[in-house]
Amino acid sequence: MAAEKGAEQKALEEKHDVLKSTQTVIHEALEKLGYPEEVYELLKEPMRMLTVKIPVRMDDGTTKIFTGYRAQHNDAVGPTKGGIRFHPNVTENEVKALSIWMTLKCGIVNLPYGGGKGGIICDPREMSFRELEALSRGYVRAISQIVGPTKDIPAPDVFTNSQIMAWMMDEYSRIDEFNSPGFITGKPLVLGGSHGRESATAKGVTICIHEAAKRKGINLKGARVVVQGFGNAGSFLSKFMHDEGAKVIGISDAYGALYDPDGLDIDYLLDRRDSFGTVTKLFDNTITNKELLELDCDILVPAAIENQITEENAHNIRAQIVVEAANGPTTLEATRILTERGILLVPDVLASSGGVTVSYFEWVQNNQGYYWSEEEIDEKLEKVLVHSFENVYNTAQTRRVDMRLAAYMVGVRKAAEASRFRGWI
Numbered sequence: 001m002a003a004e005k006g007a008e009q010k011a012l013e014e015k016h017d018v019l020k021s022t023q024t025v026i027h028e029a030l031e032k033l034g035y036p037e038e039v040y041e042l043l044k045e046p047m048r049m050l051t052v053k054i055p056v057r058m059d060d061g062t063t064k065i066f067t068g069y070r071a072q073h074n075d076a077v078g079p080t081k082g083g084i085r086f087h088p089n090v091t092e093n094e095v096k097a098l099s100i101w102m103t104l105k106c107g108i109v110n111l112p113y114g115g116g117k118g119g120i121i122c123d124p125r126e127m128s129f130r131e132l133e134a135l136s137r138g139y140v141r142a143i144s145q146i147v148g149p150t151k152d153i154p155a156p157d158v159f160t161n162s163q164i165m166a167w168m169m170d171e172y173s174r175i176d177e178f179n180s181p182g183f184i185t186g187k188p189l190v191l192g193g194s195h196g197r198e199s200a201t202a203k204g205v206t207i208c209i210h211e212a213a214k215r216k217g218i219n220l221k222g223a224r225v226v227v228q229g230f231g232n233a234g235s236f237l238s239k240f241m242h243d244e245g246a247k248v249i250g251i252s253d254a255y256g257a258l259y260d261p262d263g264l265d266i267d268y269l270l271d272r273r274d275s276f277g278t279v280t281k282l283f284d285n286t287i288t289n290k291e292l293l294e295l296d297c298d299i300l301v302p303a304a305i306e307n308q309i310t311e312e313n314a315h316n317i318r319a320q321i322v323v324e325a326a327n328g329p330t331t332l333e334a335t336r337i338l339t340e341r342g343i344l345l346v347p348d349v350l351a352s353s354g355g356v357t358v359s360y361f362e363w364v365q366n367n368q369g370y371y372w373s374e375e376e377i378d379e380k381l382e383k384v385l386v387h388s389f390e391n392v393y394n395t396a397q398t399r400r401v402d403m404r405l406a407a408y409m410v411g412v413r414k415a416a417e418a419s420r421f422r423g424w425i
């Protein structure tokens with residue numbers, strides 16, 4: 001059964017290889033911007049990719065060897081930056097693509113960083129607290145030579161959180177023999193975390209929803225919203241939408257989805273979800289993630305994993321706006337279908353860039369040793385995201401391209417220019 005599932009997963013990954021599709025759009029974006037082929041040759045893969053083996057003594061006395069990755073896409077602009085994912089389906093190509101997307105995000109919101117990303121093949125839902133701490137510390141020891149506050153700054157992603165960031169920061173500080181809060185972002189407040197980082201990705205998505213709704217003439221009060229994923233991004237987003245008077249009619253996690261045409265009780269669900277964003281196991285009357293995505297709604301927000309909207313279901317999507325909180329939830333073919341159908345698709349590299357933006361604020365605060373209030377963070381984030389949305393939207397309009405290609409065109413330029421000024425290409 002496990003072997004069968006593995007084969008099915010592998011076939012899906014090959015069919016929807018996120019690295020290949022990213023490369024296709026990067027190539028198109030660079031061509032449209034008039035860059036020569038060698039710029040593509042430089043940017044089509046990470047400059048550095050480290051694969052590590054992490055031995056962990058498990059609670060049953062055995063030793064398990066985990067595989068982890070850290071990809072650094074391009075550091076011409078500045079240190080690389082991006083989250084660390086703990087998930088059983090992590091692959092090398094996925095981590096590479098995720099690092100490229102980080103370069104694009106940092107370019108779109110104009111941060112002094114290039115893109116990086118990490119991942120470990122594991123299922124933290126099946127591990128004890130002690131095993132998770134050992135894995136987190138082991139990963140930092142394994143990658144310590146290539147990361148650091150001025151080299152590559154990690155952060156949370158799927159199934160990692162502020163506790164894991166705290167262990168990683170502590171391990172790095174021991175290696176560095178110095179307290180190094182600027183080594184990682186998404187930390188608890190007491191360890192130099194920033195106000196607003198936990199909800200930053202969802203806040204950024206909310207700002208994009210506002211901007212997209214304005215362009216589509218949708219009133220958010222009473223608008224029907226469907227959110228796939230109820231973790232960091234999805235749960236905060238559901239709360240923000242609910243508090244603004246929208247009706248969140250569907251949410252999901254890895255095990256299923258909940259649907260109520262009159263609107264779900266988001267506060268109750270937030271109260272009952274576990275630390276991995278699981279809540280549907282508590283209910284009998286669930287629907288599938290596939291059914292959730294095809295619900296009749298105004299705004300659909302995929303906030304879980306890759307390749308959820310494909311050529312197989314893109315024709316059945318009934319939202320007017322799709323805002324990608326997740327990285328890579330829509331394939332290229334599906335992007336084409338949705339765009340042709342007049343659905344406004346706000347791509348991941350723009351919509352989910354609120355997280356890294358506030359991570360940057362966290363790093364700046366760590367470097368200066370002076371901390372801002374939540375209001376100051378919110379105000380700065382709003383300014384950055386509204387401007388970035390306008391920039392991408394206007395590029396799409398004036399260059400007559402879809403929002404994804406427009407976002408790539410805006411996002412790739414900074415890394416390309418910095419590489420050129422450095423004399424690399």
Ligand SMILES: NC(=O)C1=CN([C@@H]2O[C@H](COP(=O)(O)OP(=O)(O)OC[C@H]3O[C@@H](n4cnc5c(N)ncnc54)[C@H](O)[C@@H]3O)[C@@H](O)[C@H]2O)C=CC1
Binds near residue numbers: 159
């Ligand atoms: N946390 C952050 O700051 C950022 C997260 N993102 C992206 O947002 C997405 C969600 O990340 P987080 O909320 O941080 O993760 P999380 O670990 O807090 O939550 C993940 C959610 O996705 C669900 N999920 C996992 N596998 C699934 C599957 N096969 N089908 C349906 N649902 C599934 C989980 O049950 C959980 O509800 C990811 O694509 C991540 O890369 C993007 C930018 C920043």
Ligand SMILES: O=C(O)CCC(=O)C(=O)O
Binds near residue numbers: 081083155356359360
């Ligand atoms: O906060 C960060 O530095 C990175 C967040 C991230 O991994 C992402 O945007 O995908």
